Amino acid sequence: MLKLLAANGIDSEIQAHYRLIASVGDTVGMHTHDFYELFLILKGSVVHVINGKGQLLQENTLVFIRESDVHYYERTDDCDCQFINLSFQREVLDDLIAFLGEGFPSERLLGPSMPPAVLLSRTEKEYVRYRLDQLSLIPQEKKLIVRAEVRAILTDLFSRYIKAEADHMDLKGVPEWLRTLCNEAGKKEHFTQGTAALVGLSGKSHAYVCRMFRKYLAMSPTQYINELRMAYAENLLLNTDMEIVDISLEIGLDNVSYFYDLFKRRHNLMTPHVYRQFGNIRR
Incomplete structure (x- = not known):
C-alpha cells in the first residue's frame, strides 16, 4: 500500500502544505501517511473510503485525517468534487494539543476508528475557506510567517469545529x-x-x-x-x-x-x- 511521507511533500520549515484539489481524479488511490490532514469540500460530493468504511461526504464537510488512517476517494455517480486540503506534520498537532491543554479532547480525536467529519453551515464553510485562503496570500518565501499562520488557523479550526465534533462523538456517559x-x-x-x-x-x-x-x-x-x-x-x-x-x-x-x-x-x-x-x- 502507498504511504505518503511528509519529507517528500511538506516543506520542513513551514511544516504544512496547502492545495486546492479540483477533481477526485487528481487524488491518489488507497494510501496512508506519516502526517495529518484537514480537508474541506467546496463543491459536489465524494465517497470517502476510510479504514474500510465508505462515507458519502457532501459539500461543506470538514474532515480531520489522522496519520494512521488508510483512505482514498471515489467519485459519486452524480457529480465530481472540489476540495481544499491542508497537510501538516505531526509536530504541529503535538504543539497544538499542548497549547490547548488538558481540556482539549485529543484522545477522542485520535483514538476512535473513524475520524471526525463536521458538516458546516454555508456561512461556516465560507469562514473556513476564508481562513485557509489566507495561506495563498502570503509569499511562500516568507516561510516562518506562513508557518505561524498555519498554526493560528489550525488552533482556530480545531477549537471551533473539530473539538465540538469530538465532544459530540463522546456523549454516551453524559448524565x-x-x-x-x-x-x-x-x-x-x-x-x-x-x-x-x-x-x-x-x-x-x-x-x-x-x-x-x-x-x-x-x-x-x-x-x-x-x-x-x-x-x-x-x-x-x-x-x-x-x-x-x-x-x-x-x-x-x-x-x-x-x-x-x-x-x-x-x-x-x-x-x-x-x-x-x-x-x-x-x-
Whole structure:
C-alpha cells in the first residue's frame, strides 16, 4: 500500500502544505501517511473510503485525517468534487494539543476508528475557506510567517469545529439531566438570561453544575452560554439589519464592549461589523 511521507511533500520549515484539489481524479488511490490532514469540500460530493468504511461526504464537510488512517476517494455517480486540503506534520498537532491543554479532547480525536467529519453551515464553510485562503496570500518565501499562520488557523479550526465534533462523538456517559439542560439552554429565552438561569433550570448547585460541565463538556457554563449567544448573534448579523448594539442587547449582553471581546475571540479578531460585511460579500 502507498504511504505518503511528509519529507517528500511538506516543506520542513513551514511544516504544512496547502492545495486546492479540483477533481477526485487528481487524488491518489488507497494510501496512508506519516502526517495529518484537514480537508474541506467546496463543491459536489465524494465517497470517502476510510479504514474500510465508505462515507458519502457532501459539500461543506470538514474532515480531520489522522496519520494512521488508510483512505482514498471515489467519485459519486452524480457529480465530481472540489476540495481544499491542508497537510501538516505531526509536530504541529503535538504543539497544538499542548497549547490547548488538558481540556482539549485529543484522545477522542485520535483514538476512535473513524475520524471526525463536521458538516458546516454555508456561512461556516465560507469562514473556513476564508481562513485557509489566507495561506495563498502570503509569499511562500516568507516561510516562518506562513508557518505561524498555519498554526493560528489550525488552533482556530480545531477549537471551533473539530473539538465540538469530538465532544459530540463522546456523549454516551453524559448524565440525562445534563443532556436535558443543554437542550433547554439552547432556547433563546434561556441562554439570553445567562448562567444564573442555566443553573436555575438544573435544580442543582452552581458549583456542581460547573464541575459537571467541566467533566463532560470541557468548558464552564459561562463558556457554554456564550457559545450559544455568539451563534445567535452571527445569525442576526447575517440575516437582519439590526444595529450591533441592539444585537448585543438581544442576546442578553448590555455591555457592548464585552460583546465585541467575545465575538473577536471567537472569530480570530474579526469584529461583528467585518463579519457582517464578509457574509454579505459571500452571498
